[in-house]
Structures are given as C-alpha cells and as structure tokens.
Amino acid sequence: MRISIEPSKCIASGACWQTAPKVFGQDEEGVVTLLTPQPPRDLWVQARDAAIGCPAAVITIEED
Amino acid sequence: MRGIDLYSPEAAQDPWPFVEQVREQGPVVWLDDVRRWAVTSDKLSRRILMNFERFTVEDQGKGPRLFGPEAFISMDDKDRHDALRGVWSVAFQRASLEALRGVITDVADRLLDEAEAPLRDGESVDAMATVCRDLPAYVIAYMLGVPAQMRPKVVEWSDKMGAVATIPPGQWRGDNPKWVEAKGALDALADYLMEQIAYRRGHPGEDLISQIVHSDVGRGLSDLAIMENSRQLLFAGNETTAKWLGHCMVVFGRRPDVLAELCADRSLVPNAIEEVMRWEPVVGLTFRTLRGGDFDLEGTPIKDGQRLLVLTAAAGRDPERWPDPGRFDIHRELKANLGFGYGMHSCLGVTLARLETQITIGRVLDRIPNFALAGDVTYSSFVLRGPDVVPVRLN
Numbered sequence: 001m002r003i004s005i006e007p008s009k010c011i012a013s014g015a016c017w018q019t020a021p022k023v024f025g026q027d028e029e030g031v032v033t034l035l036t037p038q039p040p041r042d043l044w045v046q047a048r049d050a051a052i053g054c055p056a057a058v059i060t061i062e063e064d
Numbered sequence: 065m066r067g068i069d070l071y072s073p074e075a076a077q078d079p080w081p082f083v084e085q086v087r088e089q090g091p092v093v094w095l096d097d098v099r100r101w102a103v104t105s106d107k108l109s110r111r112i113l114m115n116f117e118r119f120t121v122e123d124q125g126k127g128p129r130l131f132g133p134e135a136f137i138s139m140d141d142k143d144r145h146d147a148l149r150g151v152w153s154v155a156f157q158r159a160s161l162e163a164l165r166g167v168i169t170d171v172a173d174r175l176l177d178e179a180e181a182p183l184r185d186g187e188s189v190d191a192m193a194t195v196c197r198d199l200p201a202y203v204i205a206y207m208l209g210v211p212a213q214m215r216p217k218v219v220e221w222s223d224k225m226g227a228v229a230t231i232p233p234g235q236w237r238g239d240n241p242k243w244v245e246a247k248g249a250l251d252a253l254a255d256y257l258m259e260q261i262a263y264r265r266g267h268p269g270e271d272l273i274s275q276i277v278h279s280d281v282g283r284g285l286s287d288l289a290i291m292e293n294s295r296q297l298l299f300a301g302n303e304t305t306a307k308w309l310g311h312c313m314v315v316f317g318r319r320p321d322v323l324a325e326l327c328a329d330r331s332l333v334p335n336a337i338e339e340v341m342r343w344e345p346v347v348g349l350t351f352r353t354l355r356g357g358d359f360d361l362e363g364t365p366i367k368d369g370q371r372l373l374v375l376t377a378a379a380g381r382d383p384e385r386w387p388d389p390g391r392f393d394i395h396r397e398l399k400a401n402l403g404f405g406y407g408m409h410s411c412l413g414v415t416l417a418r419l420e421t422q423i424t425i426g427r428v429l430d431r432i433p434n435f436a437l438a439g440d441v442t443y444s445s446f447v448l449r450g451p452d453v454v455p456v457r458l459n
Contacts, residue, residue: 055156
C-alpha cells in the first residue's frame with residue numbers, strides 16, 4: 001500500500017487522524033501530515049477508512 | 065474601526081470594499097460597531113478555527129439562537145460533538161452519497177422542467193426560485209426520510225426559515241413579520257420532526273432520522289435533542305447550497321467565456337464551482353468567543369471573554385494564499401478555501417453540497433447552456449450571502 005496526500009485541499013475535519021492515528025497526523029494549523037506513506041498490513045483497514053472518510057478527497061491509496 | 069455595518073444593504077450588495085478596508089488595517093482589527101475582533105488572514109483564521117478549546121462557539125452573546133444547544137453545531141465539548149456528528153458521518157461520505165446521484169439528478173431535472181418551458185417561450189425566469197432554492201431542500205428531505213407528499217411542505221418551511229439570515233439578530237422579535245414567519249416555520253418543522261422521530265422508533269428505515277434514533281448515542285437523547293440535530297441539517301444544508309448554486313448561475317451567466325469552456329469540457333466544473341465558492345462565498349464569517357484566559361494572536365492581545373468575527377470571506381481573498389485574489393479564475397490550482405469552515409465544525413455536508421452543485425450545474429449546461437442573465441442581481445445579507453433573484457433568459 002502506498003499513500004499520498006494533497007494537503008492544500010485539507011479542511012482539518014480530523015476524520016483521518018482520528019481514524020488512523022498511526023498513519024495520519026496534523027500540523028500546527030491542523031493540516032494533515034502523512035506519518036507513514038507505506039504502512040504495515042495491520043494498518044491497511046484504518047488507512048482505507050480514513051481515505052473514504054476524508055470530506056475533501058485529500059488521501060489517495062494505491063494498492064497492487 | 066467605526067462605521068462598518070455588516071447588516072447594511074451596502075455590505076450585502078458588495079462586501080469587498082468593506083472587507084479590504086478591514087484587511088488594510090491589519091490581520092486582526094477591533095470593530096467598534098459590533099465590539100468584536102475581525103480576522104481577515106487565512107492563516108490566523110485556520111489557527112483560530114483549529115483551537116476549539118480556546119475559541120468557542122457556545123456563547124455568542126445575547127439574543128435568540130438559530131440552532132438549539134442540543135445541536136452539535138453549537139457544541140464545544142469535542143467528545144459530545146464527535147459522538148453526535150459521528151452518527152451521520154458515514155451517510156455523508158463520498159461512497160454513500162454516490163448512491164444519491166440518481167435522486168439528485170431527478171430533482172434537478174424536475175425543477176429545470178418548470179423553468180425550461182417558459183424560457184423556451186422567450187420569457188425571463190428566476191433561476192433562484194425555480195431551481196436553486198429548492199434543490200438542496202428536496203434532497204435533504206429525501207435523506208431524512210420525509211414521504212414524497214410532505215416534501216413540498218418541508219421545503220416551504222425551510223424557505224421561510226432561511227429568510228432569517230437577512231434579519232439582524234437584534235430584530236428577531238415579534239414586531240418583525242419576516243421573523244414571525246420564520247419562527248412559525250421553525251416551530252411547524254419541529255412539530256413535524258417530533259412526529260417523525262416517534263414514528264421511526266417503531267418503524268426504522270435507512271433514513272437519517274432512523275439512523276440517529278437507533279444509534280447508541282441516540283438512545284441516550286431526548287426526542288427534542290434528536291429533533292434539534294435533525295432540524296440543524298435542514299437549516300445548515302439548504303440556504304447555503306441554494307445560495308452557492310445561485311452564485312454559480314450569476315458568475316457563469318456574467319462570463320460567457322467561462323460558460324463556453326465549461327460546456328466544452330465538463331471536467332472543469334468541479335474546480336469552477338470551488339472558485340465560485342472562494343470568490344463569492346456564501347457564509348461570509350463565523351463567530352467565536354475566547355475562553356480560558358487572554359490570548360496573544362500574533363501580536364494582538366485578545367482578552368478573555370472577547371468575541372471574534374472570523375471573516376472567512378476575507379480569508380478567501382487573502383493574497384498570501386491566493387495570487388491575484390480578486391480575479392475569478394477557474395484554472396487556479398485547487399486549494400481548500402474556508403467557505404466550508406475549518407476544523408471540528410467544518411461542514412459535515414461538504415461532499416453533498418459539492419455533488420448537488422456539480423450535478424445541477426451539469427444539467428443546466430446540458431439543457432440550457434445558452435442561458436444569460438436578464439436583469440440586475442441584488443443581495444440582502446453579508447453573513448449568509450446569495451442572490452435574491454437570478455433572472456435568466458435564453459439567448
């Protein structure tokens with residue numbers, strides 16, 4: 001799994017880092033940060049949920 | 065700064081000179097008339113809206129409130145807020161809303177049917193009244209599970225409630241007829257929703273009311289609390305989206321070059337409607353009260369208890385974030401503007417609003433791409449701003 005984000009689209013709803021706190025964080029302005037672009041398998045479900053839950057379509061997930 | 069009246073017809077008709085006047089004084093400016101700190105900087109607005117512990121929403125001063133205290137839009141307690149909002153978070157996700165594409169398109173087409181006949185006869189039609197105003201109301205009524213025959217009534221109540229945005233809070237009183245009408249609609253809708261809530265307890269469905277009634281958090285709520293949260297959706301999601309649609313019609317109607325580009329390339333529509341939101345926002349500002357002590361806001365000392373006006377409209381034209389901010393340009397790099405808020409209280413319905421606006425504008429481009437504005441456009445509110453009427457004609 002490879003995750004990419006477009007932080008400029010973020011409205012800091014918090015959905016991502018609340019769903020997958022080991023994968024996503026936030027900077028001091030609340031904008032999403034990517035803690036681990038290639039998370040281990042046990043975090044994949046959370047990461048997918050976070051991507052679905054983002055109201056601003058900031059997160060893209062590539063899976064082979 | 066003196067002499068800035070947010071509720072003046074001048075501010076509503078053209079807010080931008082007022083906004084730039086405030087910005088010229090600095091990123092944080094004390095406004096005497098409203099006794100609040102106005103914030104025009106995008107960066108500082110984000111910082112404030114992120115800090116829900118210090119910059120609170122619960123108490124914004126004297127006067128009646130549009131949203132009751134049980135509605136999560138009014139809450140500062142993050143846990144309580146998240147538990148309530150969480151009930152509907154899945155319903156408002158992209159994947160869930162895709163299932164509504166057909167419903168939204170049907171509503172848009174039915175409303176356009178009404179507008180298209182007189183237009184083809186050469187008449188001028190008010191796009192606001194025939195299409196924009198009612199589209200979001202019908203969609204949310206559908207999502208709330210309102211039976212088809214009751215939807216027009218719910219939409220009518222929603223229209224009357226929406227008029228409240230043009231009345232200054234100081235006039236939310238019995239001697240203002242618009243307020244009396246709005247209050248009547250608020251109460252009628254409350255009664256109706258209470259009936260629906262009671263009904264859904266015994267007859268659960270897939271709708272938003274059933275979802276909250278039969279949720280863990282819902283089981284601990286009074287019917288009144290459930291009603292306030294449900295009614296919040298009808299208010300927060302109708303006037304706003306309707307006005308966004310209105311702005312799109314006006315801005316595109318005034319720019320035949322943009323209209324031609326959109327007709328030729330529909331993939332431009334999503335960015336174009338976001339640029340309308342930035343350039344002509346609907347929600348122009350949001351209120352916060354500082355709690356928990358004094359706060360140094362980048363050199364400006366805010367005292368505990370003082371109130372702020374976060375001018376999100378100004379943030380959308382902040383030159384630090386937007387090159388040549390006064391220029392309407394659908395080809396800008398897509399970046400978030402503060403038109404949907406930011407942080408904990410950022411718009412729950414943002415994806416729905418985008419879907420409704422994309423679909424409706426898409427159907428306008430399909431069916432009446434040769435529309436043009438047929439008269440002047442007036443605006444009656446800065447706080448929740450949109451065109452009062454959008455007279456259009458076919459070329």
